[in-house]
Amino acid sequence: MKKYKITQDRNKCLGCGRCTMVCPENWEIDEKDFLAKPKKDIIDETELNCNKIAEEECPSKCINITQINT
Numbered sequence: 001m002k003k004y005k006i007t008q009d010r011n012k013c014l015g016c017g018r019c020t021m022v023c024p025e026n027w028e029i030d031e032k033d034f035l036a037k038p039k040k041d042i043i044d045e046t047e048l049n050c051n052k053i054a055e056e057e058c059p060s061k062c063i064n065i066t067q068i069n070t
Contacts, residue, residue: 004048005068006041012062022057023050042068 006026013035019027026039026047043051048065055063 001044001046003068004043004045004051004065006038006043006051007064007066008036008038009062009064010035010037012060014060016059018057018059019054019063023054026051027054 015029015033015035017029017036019036020029026043027036028039029035030037038051043065051063051065055065
């Protein structure tokens with residue numbers, strides 16, 4: 001099964017919560033700085049769809065998902 005790495009530039013994050021709306025399974029708002037963060041940064045194919053939607057929907061484009069070799 002393919003694996004993917006989520007990277008996020010939190011300096012660009014607006015804290016809008018759009019990623020948490022489209023992919024609550026893996027995205028949450030940090031209560032300390034009120035910015036979004038992934039619950040885990042390595043995902044598999046079964047988790048890819050909503051995370052890709054989060055990447056596409058992010059207004060600041062701070063989320064990047066890439067396939068990794070395992």
